[in-house]
Amino acid sequence: MNDSGSGTHMTYVLDLNWQPGEKFFAGATGYWFDDDSTPDTAGDLGVKNYGLYAGYKFTPAVELKGIYYFQDLGKDVSGAAYEDSPKAWKAVLDVKQDLLKFTGLWIEYSQQDNTFIGYNDRYSIGGGAYDHVGRNMEYANPYGTSKWWFVKADQQWNDKWSTFIRFANVDYDTAGLDDATEWGLGVGYQYTPAIGFELAYDQVDHGDNGWAVGDPDVARGKDHVVRFRTTINF
Numbered sequence: 580m581n582d583s584g585s586g587t588h589m590t591y592v593l594d595l596n597w598q599p600g601e602k603f604f605a606g607a608t609g610y611w612f613d614d615d616s617t618p619d620t621a622g623d624l625g626v627k628n629y630g631l632y633a634g635y636k637f638t639p640a641v642e643l644k645g646i647y648y649f650q651d652l653g654k655d656v657s658g659a660a661y662e663d664s665p666k667a668w669k670a671v672l673d674v675k676q677d678l679l680k681f682t683g684l685w686i687e688y689s690q691q692d693n694t695f696i697g698y699n700d701r702y703s704i705g706g707g708a709y710d711h712v713g714r715n716m717e718y719a720n721p722y723g724t725s726k727w728w729f730v731k732a733d734q735q736w737n738d739k740w741s742t743f744i745r746f747a748n749v750d751y752d753t754a755g756l757d758d759a760t761e762w763g764l765g766v767g768y769q770y771t772p773a774i775g776f777e778l779a780y781d782q783v784d785h786g787d788n789g790w791a792v793g794d795p796d797v798a799r800g801k802d803h804v805v806r807f808r809t810t811i812n813f
Contacts, residue, residue, distance in 0.1 A: 588612045588624075605633040614653065622655030626696060640678035645670035650695060658694030661721035667691035669727075676735060687729040693719040693752065702729045702747040703781075704763055710783045710802040712749045712759040718797060723752030741767040745781075757786025759798075775810045 591613065596606030607630065614624040627650060634644030647668040652659040669689030676683040691697065699713035700706050712727075719725060731745040747761040765779030782803040 588614050602636045603634070605631075607631050623653030624655055625653040626656060627651040638678070640675035642673045643670070644673065648691075648695070648697075652694075652696070656696070658696070658721055662692055662694045665692035665695035667695045667697065676733070681734065683733040683735075685729075685731045685733075687727075689727045689729075690724055691727070693723045693725055694721050702727075702745075702761065704745075704765075704779055704806065705804075709781065709804045709806075710798065712747045712761045712783060714783075714798045715751065715756060715759065715785060715788070716749075718753070718756055719751040720753040720756075725752055726750045739769050741769075743767075755788075757788050759786065760784045773812045777806075777808045777810070779806045779808070780804070781806070 589612075590610065592608075592610040594606060594608040596604060598604040609630070610628045612626040612628075628648065629650070630646050630648045632644070632646035634642055636642045645668065647666070649664060649666045652663045652665070654660075654663065656663075658665070667690065669687060672684075672686045674684040674686075693716065699716045700711040702713070703709055703711035716725070726749070728748045729746070731743060734742045736742070742765065744764045745762065748758060750758045761781065761783045763779060763781035765777055767775060767777040769775045780803065782801060783798075784801045785798040786800075788797055788799040
């Protein structure tokens, strides 16, 4: 949120958390992007973020957790003309491999107002470097609420070998804008404690989105990537 026309922003962060025991935790968080040096001609570009979160461990291997966000957008922030106080929430069920034996399991569901400012590439294997569900969020109905699913199963077979399977889906709550689906799988090999390798495949399907024929910026159809990654820890 910094360019030649909007000046600079100061960022302030506050997090308060409470954990009375091993099973339960709760907290509140806030982070503010304050456009303290924005030229008057640029308008009000400040963004205030607030969140309430909590989690409970039913057993050491099973945890349910979630967070509720709400934002206060400056009147000149993109999307604020439609909704200047967008909201979002998500819930996560985290099951460790210790319980299921053959796999760990992460199941996440979230909803967000379509003017909520957040990372639309959060479920990609490479962030914005690769195609991802959520790429068409800017074309979503600003009065709608998108629904997101993300599921990942991780398998640790021994000290060396691991695998994963992943799935993501978004429903934009927008007539004419197809849901997007992403799935992938991969295998990892820990060569030494400091060196690891991973081979992964990922595919995204944006649907037809026929209403946007002629617009080169609207993602449509399928895309996929094969990635080989080497990780070195010093």
